[in-house]
Amino acid sequence: MNRKTFAVAAIFFLASLAWFVINVVWAVARRGSMADLLIALFFLIAGIGMMYNEYHKKKRRHLADVHKHRIP
Numbered sequence: 001m002n003r004k005t006f007a008v009a010a011i012f013f014l015a016s017l018a019w020f021v022i023n024v025v026w027a028v029a030r031r032g033s034m035a036d037l038l039i040a041l042f043f044l045i046a047g048i049g050m051m052y053n054e055y056h057k058k059k060r061r062h063l064a065d066v067h068k069h070r071i072p
Contacts, residue, residue, distance in 0.1 A: 006055065009047070009053075012047050013048060013051050016046070019044075024037065
């Protein structure tokens with residue numbers, strides 16, 4: 001897992017979660033558009049997917065640390 005990329009994915013997830021919650025409140029209180037709610041839901045799912053993929057990435061070793069004459 002790359003910490004910087006995971007942090008970006010976490011920020012995207014939190015921003016899309018806030019946007020989704022605002023759209024839900026707006027839809028309940030003012031009869032907002034369901035298309036806006038659906039778009040926010042898709043962004044929320046994308047944020048979850050980004051965080052999941054970044055968390056489960058295999059840690060890679062730097063090229064300088066790997067023995068270049070040995071085949072893994």
